[in-house]
Amino acid sequence: MAESSPTAAEEFRQHWKLILAAAAGFSFTVVITSSTGLFIAPISDEFGWSRTLVSSGISITAILTFVFSPLFGVFIDKWGVRRLAIPGLALMVCVIASLSQLDGSTWMWFTIWTAYAVTALMTKSTVWTASVNSTFKAGRGLALGLVLSGSALAQAFTPMYAEYLIRVYGWRMAFIVLAVTWGTVAILLCLLWLKDGYEISRKMRDAAQAAGRAAGTLLDVPGLSVREAMRDPALWRIAISTFIIMTVTIGLVVHQIPILTEIGVDRRTAALYALPAGLAGIAGKLITGWLLDHFPARWVGGLTIGVTSLSFLLLLLPHAPTWAIVTALMINGYAGGTKLQLVGFLTAAYSGMRQFGTIFGIMASLIAAGSGLGPVVAGLIYDIWQSYAPGLWGGFLLTLLSAILLFGLGPYPDWAAEEGTAAPA
Incomplete structure (x- = not known):
């Protein structure tokens, strides 16, 4: 009997320590994204660079992540999470x-961000979700x-932390302190507690190999193959x-500070506004997590993403009052902050875990493509129109389209019924 x-x-x-370690690791991987808006002005002023160029760092990472994420997904299936995440955090x-x-x-700017892209591939959402x-x-x-929620914590506290460091020590020292303080905590926790299902399966695979039996991927569970997933x-x-x-x-996140200063909010206040948005993001992830365990994800995801459209409308209000700005950022923090959670849950639900690392690696390519395209398009819109308004209107319409796509999903496949079979029915 099973x-x-x-x-x-x-x-x-049994696994609360794993959650804490993974949350800390993931929070560090979004520190640079959450603080980029604060570095745009001082770097642009010092070197005479356009906002499009300063925004391009994250886009360089996104392009390389888009290309190589499937490969690193294969590495997850073969090696597990721990052997990628810890070296990646240190780098x-x-x-x-x-x-x-x-x-x-x-050229130095592009070189450093190319190196950053390699570390991002080793520590992106694919790793922690897997x-x-x-x-x-x-x-x-x-x-x-x-x-x-690690990312929401970073989005809540990094802007205030970075703004303080830039104001007191300058933008150069701010980069060093951000990296060393946050990164050290993440690395130590992962060294101690990042021991997941892949590590458990590794011991089983090693035992099988020692007994002379063939062993493939770490997780021997039902699900779609990559070829089947591409047709689903x-x-x-x-x-x-x-x-x-x-x-x-x-x-929106990368250009949040410039967007707020454009409508009359000073930089320090704009950084403070990130706190309630980040805390709302944590609440969103926890509430959404509970809902995903109890209700169909297509409804949870569709409603959550659909509500995000309101944040773009509120920021478009003429001379937006404080309540509208804070509400917009909290809505975006709550609803938009669940996007990685939703795609991770949905991918596992509809593809199974047979080759999850590789399949989600493909999803991560699209995440990277969107992450890289968004900041550059927002910067380009500003450079052309000297205003973020056209981008905000586009964001409103596109979030509604994203929600409609999730509403149209069907029921989950029953992977539990496929235990012991070679392929899903």
Whole structure:
């Protein structure tokens, strides 16, 4: 008789340390994205660069992540999370700190961001999502919410922290302190506690190899192959919706400070506004995680993403009052902050875990493409029209389209019924 699966409560009691380590690791990977808006003005002023150029750093990362994410997804399936994440975090500390050495050379700028792209491939959402999905079943939605709340914490506190460091020590020292302080905590926690389903399966695979039996990927579970996933309509809907929402929301996050200063908010106040938005993001991830474990994800995701459109409308109000600005940022923090959680949950639900690393690596390519396109398009819109308004109107319409795509998803495949079979029915 097969053993009964653990309850959500039992999973959390056993693996809470993994959640804490993964959340810390993921939070560090979005520190640079969350603080870029504060570095745009001082770097532009010192070197005479356009906002499009200063925004291009994240876009360089996104382009390379788009190209190579599927390959790193294969690495996850073969090696697991721990062997990628910990070296990646250590390299990220070094690369972020090296931005302090910029001398006005655009080639140096492009080189450093190319190096950053390699570290990003080792530590992006694919890694942390795979870690949670390989470990949790009954409590997967909430576990994803807790881990991905690391990004909301970074978005809440990094702008204030970075603004203080830039104001007191200058932008060069700010890069160094951000990297060393945040990165050290993330690395230590992951060294101690990042032990997930891949690590458990590694021991089983090693035992099988020692006994002379063949062993393939780390996780021997049902699900779609990569070829089957590429033909699956549900996964196509998830992919297109993800690309759209990442493009508009990352563009808003990166240019949030300039957008607010354009409507009359000073830089220090604009940085403070990130706190309630980040806290709302944490609430959104936790609430959405619970909802995903109890209700169809197409409804949870569609409603959550659809509400994000209101944030763009509120920022378009003439002489937007404080309540409208704070509400817009909180809505974007709450709803937009769940996008990685939703795509991670939906991909696992509709593809299974058989080759999740590779399949989600393809999703991560689209995440990277949207993340890279959004900031550059937003900067280009400003450079052309000297206003962010056209981009805000576009964001409003595109978030509605993204929500409609999720509403059209069908029921989940029953992967539990496929245990012991070679392929899904």
